[in-house]
Amino acid sequence: MKITFLGGAETVTGSKTLVEIDDKKLLVDCGLFQGIKELRKKNWDQFPINPAEIDVILLTHAHLDHCGYIPLLVKNGFKGNIYCTPPTFELTKIILLDSAKIQEEECEHCNKYEYSKHKPAKPLYTISDVENSFNFFKTLDYKTHFSLFNNVFIEFHESGHILGSASIKINIKGETIVFSGDLGRKNPLILNKMTYFTKTDYVVMESTYGNKEHPELDIKKILFEIVLHTYNKGGNLIIPTFSVERAQELIYLFKELKKENLLPPIPIYLDSPMGVNATQVYFNYLNYLNLNKQDLNEMNEAVQLIKSIEISKAVVKDKKQKIVLAGSGMVTGGRVLHYLKRHIGDAKNTILLVGFQAEGTRGRALLEGEREIKFMGAYHQVKAEVLCINALSGHADQSDLLDWLQHFKVAPKEIYLNHGELHQSNSLCTKIKTTLQTNCKVAKMNTVYDLY
Numbered sequence: 062m063k064i065t066f067l068g069g070a071e072t073v074t075g076s077k078t079l080v081e082i083d084d085k086k087l088l089v090d091c092g093l094f095q096g097i098k099e100l101r102k103k104n105w106d107q108f109p110i111n112p113a114e115i116d117v118i119l120l121t122h123a124h125l126d127h128c129g130y131i132p133l134l135v136k137n138g139f140k141g142n143i144y145c146t147p148p149t150f151e152l153t154k155i156i157l158l159d160s161a162k163i164q165e166e167e168c169e170h171c172n173k174y175e176y177s178k179h180k181p182a183k184p185l186y187t188i189s190d191v192e193n194s195f196n197f198f199k200t201l202d203y204k205t206h207f208s209l210f211n212n213v214f215i216e217f218h219e220s221g222h223i224l225g226s227a228s229i230k231i232n233i234k235g236e237t238i239v240f241s242g243d244l245g246r247k248n249p250l251i252l253n254k255m256t257y258f259t260k261t262d263y264v265v266m267e268s269t270y271g272n273k274e275h276p277e278l279d280i281k282k283i284l285f286e287i288v289l290h291t292y293n294k295g296g297n298l299i300i301p302t303f304s305v306e307r308a309q310e311l312i313y314l315f316k317e318l319k320k321e322n323l324l325p326p327i328p329i330y331l332d333s334p335m336g337v338n339a340t341q342v343y344f345n346y347l348n349y350l351n352l353n354k355q356d357l358n359e360m361n362e363a364v365q366l367i368k369s370i371e372i373s374k375a376v377v378k379d380k381k382q383k384i385v386l387a388g389s390g391m392v393t394g395g396r397v398l399h400y401l402k403r404h405i406g407d408a409k410n411t412i413l414l415v416g417f418q419a420e421g422t423r424g425r426a427l428l429e430g431e432r433e434i435k436f437m438g439a440y441h442q443v444k445a446e447v448l449c450i451n452a453l454s455g456h457a458d459q460s461d462l463l464d465w466l467q468h469f470k471v472a473p474k475e476i477y478l479n480h481g482e483l484h485q486s487n488s489l490c491t492k493i494k495t496t497l498q499t500n501c502k503v504a505k506m507n508t509v510y511d512l513y
């Protein structure tokens with residue numbers, strides 16, 4: 062068996078690991094490179110092997126940096142099955158369609174104003190490419206022992222990161238390799254806890270926060286204080302929100318506050334077409350969540366999901382106090398811009414940032430205290446109060462990662478760290494070697510590792 066990291070090594074995006082077992086080729090995840098231009102350009106490189114030679118894709122979860130390259134691989138000749146859990150497939154559909162739509166719109170805009178070097182500018186893939194790729198998906202539930210090829214079995218297990226996310230165990234003639242996938246927090250807010258494995262020969266583990274500890278804060282209390290503070294100022298609370306997981310976590314927190322009668326009498330809205338669709342998927346897969354039917358009913362009552370553009374426009378115009386969760390999470394686009402246009406210039410209002418804000422985004426500019434930001438063709442003075450809660454994270458921190466590894470009763474022969482900036486992976490690697498006394502390597506891009 063050989064493994065080669067074709068992405069998601071020395072970086073957190075573009076996850077793709079090629080596993081070669083005799084004459085079979087598997088790809089664990091098939092993600093897009095995102096972020097800085099140098100990384101995004103890699104999506105346009107020729108794929109290092111002929112996609113038609115890949116037998117199957119195993120997809121850990123629906124985030125774009127794990128699934129976003131699938132339509133292109135299919136367009137270029139991949140004809141195998143793509144295995145994932147049922148909710149991962151549902152969320153992947155939403156995320157890939159949105160990705161293609163954004164690319165098509167950007168190209169249309171580029172071509173109209175002719176500011177691209179490439180004439181005409183083309184998307185990596187279109188909505189129809191995405192729809193075609195859906196034909197190759199097959200779903201497997203957690204814990205199903207599935208025979209992939211002769212003497213090769215796979216199992217998906219909970220990883221506590223987003224709905225449907227999985228760690229994947231591959232068993233080849235009795236030898237096993239576990240891909241952690243993205244691991245969540247030890248005690249996730251609405252998901253079931255991640256699975257701990259006790260035995261394996263090899264591990265490929267993510268290391269996003271390999272050198273970081275998340276602060277232990279009472280998020281519900283902080284959220285309550287911010288809501289109350291904004292209410293007492295007579296303002297609106299605008300929360301730029303990621304559509305998958307973060308939106309549903311916030312809905313859960315608001316329902317908890319409502320249940321405890323702590324919320325002021327103002328409406329709470331989720332105004333994000335993608336967020337509303339994703340929330341519907343969450344509600345359809347209750348058995349994948351650490352929630353019951355009553356929680357779900359209370360969540361439905363606590364936050365109003367805005368489904369039409371007409372209602373959205375009416376809510377934007379409504380002068381009454383409100384709380385709004387709206388996409389996009391980093392203020393790069395989406396309906397949140399309409400709310401900001403109305404509310405960013407008034408100190409009574411609060412903008413609450415609740416997720417990672419990448420460099421170059423408006424969210425980062427707000428976080429760094431810029432007093433003026435440009436959107437919708439104009440500059441806007443930032444007079445609203447900007448606050449952030451950075452304790453909400455979908456990723457395990459260093460202690461969570463070490464804890465996951467400590468559940469192996471016998472040390473794996475080798476641990477490969479992927480999905481991390483180099484300084485995060487390197488420092489986790491040193492920590493693993495010293496505290497767990499095991500072999501550990503930081504995965505290098507395009508390097509072939511011979512396992513046996």
Ligand SMILES: [Zn+2]
Nearest residue numbers: 122124222243
């Ligand atoms: Zn992820």
